Amino acid sequence: MILTLLKRELKVARRNWIGLAIPLLFFIIVVSLFPFAVSPEAPVLQQLAPGVIWVAALLAMLLSLEQFYRSDYQDGSLEQLLLMSSPTSVAISKILAHWLLTGLPLVVLSPLLGVLMQINHGVEHSAHTWVLMLSLVLGTPTLCLLGAVGMSLTLAASRNGLLVSILIIPLYVPVLIFGASTVTASLENMRYNGELAILGAFLLIAIVFAPFASGRALKISVG
Amino acid sequence: MSSWHEFIFMGKHGAFVWSSYFMTLVVLLGLFIGFRMMLKSLKKQVEVAAVAPDSKKQKARKLKVSQPD
């Protein structure tokens, strides 16, 4: 059942690819502003890189949320889905689609941003890029899961656009802290396993709670 | 505390100590007054609505089941 739902999400998204591309473009453009604003010198950029890339990724995830939930709510298909399958599985398919179409592309694009932000300055290898990707692989699904809860809660609310950001940004802070510090640790040639493990732990907690909470919230929004 | 002077100036930190207490007072008093006014205005509102004829009052409907003619 989840597979049927997921296939539909992917199909709809494919036809609507421009909507998906915009958050990614935003991700790149925001990051590329920093050299202008701060300094184009490699050591400075390198030091800023983890934070800047992570904040940009977080904002891109936030921006892309609307698209995955709003239209289903408005055209009535959300209520049909909730009539025919369990709210949790609807939430899971939404979250999976959101991650596959936004989180994963962000991960794939992140080496490019690493280059822009001079993340490998002063070293011959590209280990830092891999660490950045790894931190995003573990962190972005948590952002999707928490975002799903926030978005499901605000679907029926009247002021929605920015409301969801206010609700979930405080919840995003732990992921941001550990995501960015994983990369920072790597830049400082320190061990980063601990940070990655904690990111993984956050992901597990979110997997346990978020689909259920999001499903309940979807049900409330439709009712 | 040894003197009124010390009580008011709190060493050199009178402004810090007093502003903390003052802000606490203002915020909590503000809530108190706000909640009181909220209850009062609601009371008045209910009173007015009760006196007014049932213009806006919409009664719940019932289901009437019948056989077609």
Place this chain on the structure above:
Amino acid sequence: MANAWRWFHQLGSPKYLFQKTGQWLPWIWGATLILLAVGLYYSLWASPIEVRQGQGHTVRIMYVHVPAAALSMIGYIAMAIAATVGLVWKMKMAFAVVRSIAPVGAAMTFLALFTGSVWGKPTWGTWWEWDARMTSELLLLFLYLGYIALHASFSDRSKADKAGAILAIVGVINIPIIYFSVKWWNTLHQGYSITEKGALNPAFQTPLFLMLAGIYLLFAALVLMRLRAEIVLRNQKSRWVIEWASGKTLERGES
């Protein structure tokens, strides 16, 4: 046990809750005022200044800061508990309680931040330090404001209640995570810790405990006041509310 259950159910009745809170409030206010009067006497006058760390009189800020900070946390946890009761037992009054705690809790969080900042200036020489507790308080304030904003964005109150309840529960699961993360992040950056400023000397205990008790009760009293307004707001069309408004029944009447 059976009695406790019955009482719990009675609390679910708006009329009963309104009458009971009306009976309790004068007592709570009385106790609050006495405790605060004595507490203020001690905290502003009859307690010594801090010498060991050279804080001097600024230690007096602690007597409002600590209760406010504690209540900001307790308030959010109470919201989550009431939200769970509302969702699980479908008890509508529990949602009214959640909504009533939110503004008072947010005010306490704001006060904790404000007094913390004012305390920080003479102590660290800066108004704001990204200290673990202060940062957590800031995020907590956002959580409170998020709840209030979410609740206000629905035209349908029962939807607002349920959505807000879910947010409160999700938030409370996150509070320890946020606190832990911020604390870890803070040690990484070797910040200060505001909590080490006032290591508790027995001489500071009397005013602190008095103020804690007084402000806790004040919190309860304010929440109950807000709750009474909320009950009336939600039951404007009930006969007992109309009778109460037109003064036909005693406000503190017997059940």
Place this chain on the structure above:
Amino acid sequence: MSQSQDIQFDGLYAHELTVSRSEQILLEDADLHLAPSTITYLYGENGAGKTSLMRCLAGLLQPEHGTVYWNNKPINHPESGFCSDLIFLAHSLSMKNELTIAENLAFYAQLRLKDRVTTTVLKTQISQVLIDLGIGGLERRMFAELSAGQQHKVALARLVLEPAKIWILDEPFVNLDHKTRGWLAAKTLEFKKQGGTVLFTSHHHIDELPVDQKVGVEHE
């Protein structure tokens, strides 16, 4: 609970239902029985709460009070099988603009049948029903490209493509051309003959469709 257990009500049975929307109680203490093999016509003025009642019977809206049973089990009980037996057609057509007609219809059919149907079978069924509805050959067009009337027809096609035991239809006849009204009435009667339960609303009496029960949402 106990009352409904004593007497058996096959089909859909709402017991002491109180429905409210935005804190306004629309309908109080309603008992309603929709037996198998019956067609029920629900009427009432605008804003009386017809749609809310239907959403409540479908399980989308939580009733203020009371329970809805499907074959003597509460509808949200997994064993009642209500979610696979019900087709609820609302005002919103619930179709994605980004998908073709065939994709839209196939998605709902597959979701209901849990992929027990092969795509080729489904494809022929879809083309057939579209021909019956007079929009044959449009299955590969995007939903957004159709006219409003055509879009409405696509939503109705679900009734034929998905097996169900109860239909709850909100204004299915509105803005339909004469031929499609006839088609829908015939399909509804056919569904009734197979033991189906139907509840529908309409502003006007539908001549083509004899009903077994009329239910009004009105003041006493």
